[in-house]
Amino acid sequence: MTVVKICGITNLDDALCAIDAGADLLGFIFYSKSPRAVTLEIAREIIAGIRGKGVETGHGGLGSQASGVRCVGVFVNESPADMLRVLDEVGLDFAQLSGREPPDDLAAMGGRAYKAIREWDDAGAAFAQSSGANPHLPDLLLDANHATLYGGSGQRADASLALSLARRYRLLLAGGLTPDNVADVIRTVRPWGVDVASGVEASPGKKDHAKVRAFVAAAKAALSPEAA
Numbered sequence: 001m002t003v004v005k006i007c008g009i010t011n012l013d014d015a016l017c018a019i020d021a022g023a024d025l026l027g028f029i030f031y032s033k034s035p036r037a038v039t040l041e042i043a044r045e046i047i048a049g050i051r052g053k054g055v056e057t058g059h060g061g062l063g064s065q066a067s068g069v070r071c072v073g074v075f076v077n078e079s080p081a082d083m084l085r086v087l088d089e090v091g092l093d094f095a096q097l098s099g100r101e102p103p104d105d106l107a108a109m110g111g112r113a114y115k116a117i118r119e120w121d122d123a124g125a126a127f128a129q130s131s132g133a134n135p136h137l138p139d140l141l142l143d144a145n146h147a148t149l150y151g152g153s154g155q156r157a158d159a160s161l162a163l164s165l166a167r168r169y170r171l172l173l174a175g176g177l178t179p180d181n182v183a184d185v186i187r188t189v190r191p192w193g194v195d196v197a198s199g200v201e202a203s204p205g206k207k208d209h210a211k212v213r214a215f216v217a218a219a220k221a222a223l224s225p226e227a228a
Contacts, residue, residue: 002186002191002193002194002219003192003193004193004215004216004219004220005025005072006018006021006023006025006197006216007174008036008198008201008205008207009027009046010042010206012045012046016049016055017207017212017213019055021212021213021216022220023212023216024070025070025071026070026071026072027073027074028043028073028090028092029074030073030075030078031098040090044089044091050071055068070136072095073086073094073096075095079105080105080109083095083097083109083113084109084110084112093136094136094137095112095114096113097109098116098141106127111137115141116143117141118143138169138171138192140169140172141173141174142157142175143174143195144156144158144174144176159188163188166190166191171193172194173185173189173194174195177199178200178211178215179200179215179218182194182196182222186222196215199211199215
């Protein structure tokens with residue numbers, strides 16, 4: 001079944017809605033220029049609130065638990081040492097490197113991170129090889145190639161590149177996904193997972209709970225026999 005990541009979580013209500021809907025990954029953005037950015041304190045409070053509700057999380061090393069939502073910190077051009085510190089201080093499982101980080105930075109994360117790319121080149125291949133074999137992590141995230149934004153643009157990723165990468169890697173596909181189009185995209189591309197932020201928002205940083213539930217339901221049902 002397709003993995004679903006709800007990204008740009010900024011408050012506990014949105015996090016609990018995503019979990020209740022069946023999301024597998026929650027994304028917390030630590031990039032101050034994003035309208036969905038959170039501080040370390042807010043992210044820590046949300047994750048504590050999730051656990052306070054009795055929700056199992058994957059935190060604990062490499063996310064080895066068989067079930068439970070996993071929490072991802074989204075970073076832009078931060079050092080591996082700083083990202084690892086934040087993961088441990090906040091209680092996050094993994095990091096998503098969404099800037100212009102070199103392959104060596106991903107390798108330095110010790111299997112606790114994956115790289116977001118917007119185009120394919122030699123660095124992309126190196127990132128895929130550095131991701132490791134953790135089944136709870138994608139090898140790569142593919143997003144739209146926007147001139148100024150590091151995600152959350154609402155634009156679609158390169159469709160032909162998505163098809164090619166999904167055949168070779170555990171691909172987490174982002175960019176312009178909505179409750180209305182995600183099932184068709186999944187059936188066409190067959191990615192390991194899908195990632196959405198702006199496509200399920202009422203306003204930047206605030207989720208529309210009906211859209212969150214509709215997105216997760218559509219993504220999870222897309223490859224069911226009944227949907228064929």
